[in-house]
Amino acid sequence: MAAKQGAAATTYSPKPLVRTRPPIFKDSDLDWTRPDGRGFHQCRPALLQTGAVSSASGSAYAEFGNTKVIVSVFGPRESKKAMSYSDVGRLNCDVTYTTFASTGTDHKEFSSMLHKALEGVIMMESFPKTTVDVFALVLESGGSDLPVVISCASLALADAGIMMYDLITAVSVSCIGKSLMIDPVTEEEGCEDGSFTMTCMPSRYEITQLTITGEWTTPNINEAMQLCLDACSKLGEIMRDCLKQAASASEELT
Amino acid sequence: MVGLSISEQHFVKGGIAQDLRTDGRKRLTYRPIYVETGVIPQANGSARVRIGGTDVIASVKAEIGRPSSLQPDKGKVAVFIDCSPTAEPTFGGRGGEELSSELALALQRCLLGGKSGAGAGINLSLLVIKEGKVCWDLYIDGLVISSDGNLLDALGAAIKAALANTAIPKVNVSTEVADNEQPEIDISDEEYQQFDTSGVPVIVTLTKVGTHYIADATAEEESQMSSAVSISVNRSGHICGLTKRGGSGLDPSVILDMISVAKHVSETLMNKLDSEISAAEACEDES
Amino acid sequence: MGLPDSTQDLSSEMDVDAFRRIFPLRFFERHLSESLRPDARPLGKARDTIVNLGLVSTADGSALAKIGSTTMLAAIRMEVMTPSTDSPDEGCIAIEFHMPPICSPTVRPGRPAEAAPVISKRLSDTILSSGMIDLKELCLVSGKAAWMSYLDIYCLDADGSLFDAALLSAVAAFSNLKIPVVALNDNGRIVAINGEGEEESNASKKEAVNKEKRKLTLKNVPSSLTCILHKSYILADPTAEEESIMDTLVTVVLDSSDQMVSFYKSGGNVLAYSSAIKSCVELAKKRGKELKQILGEMDID
Numbered sequence: 138m139a140a141k142q143g144a145a146a147t148t149y150s151p152k153p154l155v156r157t158r159p160p161i162f163k164d165s166d167l168d169w170t171r172p173d174g175r176g177f178h179q180c181r182p183a184l185l186q187t188g189a190v191s192s193a194s195g196s197a198y199a200e201f202g203n204t205k206v207i208v209s210v211f212g213p214r215e216s217k218k219a220m221s222y223s224d225v226g227r228l229n230c231d232v233t234y235t236t237f238a239s240t241g242t243d244h245k246e247f248s249s250m251l252h253k254a255l256e257g258v259i260m261m262e263s264f265p266k267t268t269v270d271v272f273a274l275v276l277e278s279g280g281s282d283l284p285v286v287i288s289c290a291s292l293a294l295a296d297a298g299i300m301m302y303d304l305i306t307a308v309s310v311s312c313i314g315k316s317l318m319i320d321p322v323t324e325e326e327g328c329e330d331g332s333f334t335m336t337c338m339p340s341r342y343e344i345t346q347l348t349i350t351g352e353w354t355t356p357n358i359n360e361a362m363q364l365c366l367d368a369c370s371k372l373g374e375i376m377r378d379c380l381k382q383a384a385s386a387s388e389e390l391t
Numbered sequence: 392m393v394g395l396s397i398s399e400q401h402f403v404k405g406g407i408a409q410d411l412r413t414d415g416r417k418r419l420t421y422r423p424i425y426v427e428t429g430v431i432p433q434a435n436g437s438a439r440v441r442i443g444g445t446d447v448i449a450s451v452k453a454e455i456g457r458p459s460s461l462q463p464d465k466g467k468v469a470v471f472i473d474c475s476p477t478a479e480p481t482f483g484g485r486g487g488e489e490l491s492s493e494l495a496l497a498l499q500r501c502l503l504g505g506k507s508g509a510g511a512g513i514n515l516s517l518l519v520i521k522e523g524k525v526c527w528d529l530y531i532d533g534l535v536i537s538s539d540g541n542l543l544d545a546l547g548a549a550i551k552a553a554l555a556n557t558a559i560p561k562v563n564v565s566t567e568v569a570d571n572e573q574p575e576i577d578i579s580d581e582e583y584q585q586f587d588t589s590g591v592p593v594i595v596t597l598t599k600v601g602t603h604y605i606a607d608a609t610a611e612e613e614s615q616m617s618s619a620v621s622i623s624v625n626r627s628g629h630i631c632g633l634t635k636r637g638g639s640g641l642d643p644s645v646i647l648d649m650i651s652v653a654k655h656v657s658e659t660l661m662n663k664l665d666s667e668i669s670a671a672e673a674c675e676d677e678s
Numbered sequence: 679m680g681l682p683d684s685t686q687d688l689s690s691e692m693d694v695d696a697f698r699r700i701f702p703l704r705f706f707e708r709h710l711s712e713s714l715r716p717d718a719r720p721l722g723k724a725r726d727t728i729v730n731l732g733l734v735s736t737a738d739g740s741a742l743a744k745i746g747s748t749t750m751l752a753a754i755r756m757e758v759m760t761p762s763t764d765s766p767d768e769g770c771i772a773i774e775f776h777m778p779p780i781c782s783p784t785v786r787p788g789r790p791a792e793a794a795p796v797i798s799k800r801l802s803d804t805i806l807s808s809g810m811i812d813l814k815e816l817c818l819v820s821g822k823a824a825w826m827s828y829l830d831i832y833c834l835d836a837d838g839s840l841f842d843a844a845l846l847s848a849v850a851a852f853s854n855l856k857i858p859v860v861a862l863n864d865n866g867r868i869v870a871i872n873g874e875g876e877e878e879s880n881a882s883k884k885e886a887v888n889k890e891k892r893k894l895t896l897k898n899v900p901s902s903l904t905c906i907l908h909k910s911y912i913l914a915d916p917t918a919e920e921e922s923i924m925d926t927l928v929t930v931v932l933d934s935s936d937q938m939v940s941f942y943k944s945g946g947n948v949l950a951y952s953s954a955i956k957s958c959v960e961l962a963k964k965r966g967k968e969l970k971q972i973l974g975e976m977d978i979d
Contacts, residue, residue: 147760149867150758151757151758151860151869190834192836192918207780231779235776237734237737237828238736245492274780274834276734277735277736278736331504341640342643343639346635347634348635349500349633349634351504351632353630354629358647358650362643
């Protein structure tokens with residue numbers, strides 16, 4: 138049996154891997170609909186839940202359409218890497234994908250991008266000498282993975298009782314032809330002309346991270362930013378409700 | 392890392408607040424830029440760019456490759472950055488690796504455009520020799536020799552200059568081949584094609600220190616920054632990529648303001664760079 | 679461990695949580711003497727078990743199994759391979775068990791958990807030797823093409839009895855597996871036939887190779903139960919806390935006709951008497967019936 142497993146070197150998926158621009162995304166025609174039938178400025182329904190992992194200090198599960206993510210927060214705990222004394226805490230982030238989550242794209246940069254999105258909002262001085270670990274696992278990739286991971290991580294941090302200035306919410310916008318679409322799915326991301334990902338603190342109205350790729354005109358950037366800000370504040374409310382529900386549920390128990 | 396005493400910190404910040412920086416510049420003025428092209432003879436194109444104390448080299452190597460099955464009508468471009476430990480002791484080991492990958496990612500974002508390839512600074516369709524079969528793979532390597540702030544802008548400028556310096560050999564492809572065979576190729580030794588760099592953007596990094604933001608920050612000034620936004624702008628004034636660094640948040644209106652300022656600054660930078668590049672090219676031809 | 683007398687005295691004054699942390703073994707033994715466990719279970723009872731099917735849309739078959747708070751997500755991807763010359767009409771199954779850093783505070787990124795490869799090996803031994811799946815059913819074109827099924831099991835929450843939960847999720851994922859309909863194209867490669875694809879019009883004209891074989895027949899479904907042996911007590915389905923305090927674990931795997939598939943006892947302090955092993959097997963039989971019912975409740979179509 139063992140010999141047979143070793144023979145796994147050359148296998149291929151029977152599903153063809155061709156990513157051409159589907160005929161519905163015409164440049165000029167604005168009548169087409171999105172693959173999941175949403176409006177251009179409509180986000181996917183968000184399912185959020187705290188306390189997904191019992192052994193973690195805090196955790197959250199997020200499901201936006203087909204994008205499913207679990208984030209666990211451990212700590213504050215002893216720093217494992219031998220490092221010098223520091224009177225502010227450390228943040229350590231890691232994002233991994235399951236083998237069945239998506240087809241062959243690597244996301245090495247996501248860990249450092251998650252770190253950058255979170256470091257500005259956590260009160261690092263509240264846990265000196267120790268480390269908070271934020272680990273994310275993408276169970277299924279269905280588009281806008283990084284924004285979902287970031288929002289889910291901020292929920293998990295809140296669940297762990299790590300002090301933050303505000304919740305962090307992230308949303309991305311894809312530009313295809315002349316249209317802007319919020320919260321794109323994988324098919325849309327695959328053929329986008331430009332992407333706009335924004336992370337912000339909805340209550341403080343501050344942007345902590347912003348990345349733009351592709352060619353954008355200023356009016357487009359203004360529009361995308363407004364779309365993202367609106368979506369972020371809505372998502373922030375949903376996340377707050379989720380935390381309130383979890384808190385009141387635990388109050389009832391005690 | 393730069394260690395500044397408290398009074399030095401106040402001096403740097405105070406100068407920025409009064410629009411007179413420690414080296415006498417205004418907030419949005421660049422340091423003088425020197426460009427030298429053809430510094431690495433083995434590469435298809437190379438350039439060295441110096442902005443003040445920041446010194447970087449970029450080289451472009453072209454190799455024959457196969458287009459990916461997802462985009463059969465496009466060539467491939469890969470960007471690697473190496474931060475030499477000679478430039479800064481902290482670049483040795485993992486600190487340098489992290490910075491290198493961060494810079495490479497930001498440059499890729501600025502040069503290569505969206506996933507569909509729209510808005511790319513390098514026109515990938517021009518790199519195709521035969522659709523689905525043969526294309527050029529461009530390997531862009533950047534090396535940081537000395538660092539005095541504003542690495543991303545310097546690397547962006549060096550890559551633009553190196554691409555302008557790049558000559559790609561003409562290739563003849565045998566036309567009749569079966570569907571699943573690789574065609575024979577013949578790379579010409581004499582005929583070269585100059586690379587078109589009109590679409591390659593420049594990168595402008597605006598660094599926020601205190602309540603103001605400055606262009607082309609030195610390492611001293613960067614040590615006092617709260618956040619920085621790198622914006623790449625092409626000749627037609629469109630934004631081709633944007634990366635925000637630094638942890639602290641920014642108000643949306645400030646970012647929009649920075650974008651319009653960056654556009655303005657980029658025009659002067661682009662003109663300055665273009666004239667420097669053509670001067671360097673002329674200088675290289677003479678020698 | 680402190681002197682028995684002093685801890686006895688302390689226990690009356692101390693907070694329960696503090697006592698649990700400082701004298702974990704004593705805490706558990708006090709419970710065991712009452713034939714009850716800290717989570718209010720009798721000794722031989724497993725935790726509540728839930729199985730959900732088809733959660734991962736990118737996989738061909740998937741299942742989530744929860745035993746107490748131990749959570750496993752298993753998913754199967756089907757790929758095509760050229761079978762080896764020794765067995766031209768057999769497919770292959772590759773099983774891997776992952777413990778990502780999210781599942782437990784002891785796992786850190788870059789340093790895989792020690793337990794993961796052990797469980798991985800035991801799972802693949804158990805599944806392949808149980809005869810649950812006839813590898814011949816994975817054949818597409820004899821000698822030319824066969825299915826390679828990649829089964830990946832991710833531990834989402836590690837709270838003891840990892841092997842039991844992983845095996846349960848693996849079995850459920852196989853029951854959920856829908857093999858894609860494929861055809862052989864001109865180049866000798868296997869391609870999927872999509873119902874809607876207009877571009878695939880050439881392919882859809884081709885005869886499907888596996889029209890009938892859309893599901894695997896599962897026979898001799900294995901089920902397992904892990905028990906802790908401590909002194910004369912037998913604790914079924916331990917939690918992570920119990921596993922960390924008492925270290926003699928016995929895992930019994932039985933198939934659907936109660937035949938033993940595998941038996942596993944890792945070292946530990948307690949030597950197992952044959953009577954103890956017999957009771958473990960009895961508990962596993964009972965557990966097997968429970969699991970069969972749980973799997974049977976799901977509408978497997």
